[in-house]
Amino acid sequence: MHPPVESGPDGQRSGALRRVLLPLALAQFICSFAGSNMNVMINDISQDLDTTVQGVQIAITSFLLVMAALMIPGGKLTDRYGRKRCFTAGLVLFGAGALLCAVAPGLGVLMLGYSILEGVGTALLIPPVYILTTLLFSGVAGRARAFGAISAMGGVGAAAGPLIGGLITSALGWRWAFVFQALIVAAIVWLSRRVPDPLPPDPTRHFDTRGAVLSAAGLVLVVTGILAADNSGWLMIGLMAAGALVLLLFFRWVREQERAGGEPLLSTALFQNRTSNLGLVTQNAQWLVLMGSSFVVAAYLQVVRGYNAIETGLIFTAATAGLLTSSLAAGRLARRRPQRNLIMAGFVVTAAGIGTLLAMVIGTPKVWAFAPGLLLIGLGIGLMLTPSVNVVQSSFGDDLQGEISGLSRSVSNLGSSLGTAIAGTVIVAGITKTPERAYGLAMVVLAVVALLGLAAAAFLPKPGLPVAGAPVPGEP
Structure with a gap:
């Protein structure tokens, strides 16, 4: 077994850190990007493929749902076939799906490439990202830095997806956004050549x-x-x-x-750890709010306000800036503040952002009215992504990392799909008849979810009071 990355000399550790983290973080970035960049293409895709806003919503939700549904099996397969092998196989599937989307003649083929192939590919490649990070980095601070980099790239991918997707769509067309995905995937495959697999695969492991x-x-x-x-x-x-x-x-x-x-497929021991259970609830709520608000705002801007892809993407710059700022500070904050406090603060800031979007947007034609709320949502989400992941992954030993990683990513992606499904359904149902009311109701739903996440975070163990029977975070 390879030693943890942090066990070597400083120079060697720094080099190994970059070699391991770069492809893993980029993989999380492109998967999160794929989940949100479609939001600014709603009008372009619906017109080009002769479909509706609801058709595009179904494609986006299906992609997120396939990820959520297969993430647990994907995590389990890493034990049998190896983390590196599953990671590479997932990248190949994802890239093939992106290329198929780039030439899709209709919604059916688009869903085959995007919702199915990219969804299955993501379910295979994401669990190894978090398993490898947990196994290769030791200690709360070390894992916090590693998860901070990966979570930051994931959050930036989700928040910057509309901006990057908008730029590509306006300059070249929506199909080139999928070519961009395929190129990033090819780069990840090349960069991941030297990423080690700490544990050998076990072909005798049973798959349920x-x-x-x-x-x-x-x-x-x-x-x-x-x-x-x-x-x-x-x-x-x-x-x-x-x-x-x-x-x-x-x-x-x-x-x-x-x-x-x-x-x-899953050990019941995963559900007997109170800290992990509460951490999973916060993860679900975070991604539900992030992806739900992204879809709702993007749909409102394009369908109601008539903004094009680049204009919609530029408005989301505020969310991207906020999320990047707080995510990059995650490692430093983890060393200075209890993770429970960071998660709670994140939900408070996020809820304030949703409230700001409600108060400033409805009845206001000014485009800048979206910026303060999106900035706060980005800051809040970025503040709590890393602590939530670290709380969950560090609650179990190496023998359960495959299962908990699959469960953790499944819960997060389920939150993403629920956000697009619930908030998206609310706004799509009334966007052509009563757009202001539909937008307001969708935002209220997301605010309730943020408050529920805050309540779950409040029940996390206070610093110095670990749950009985649970391992100390960072010391599996």
């Missing part, structure tokens, strides 16, 4: 196929039910009820497998 199918089906049904809310209330209730039932069957199957001495 039934559990993977049940967990994926349950998540798909729940989110599909939310998307169906605009068409039929009964269909929404039916799909969500079916999804809840399938997820219940999944957890029942997991317990049966453990009692029989088998190896299920």
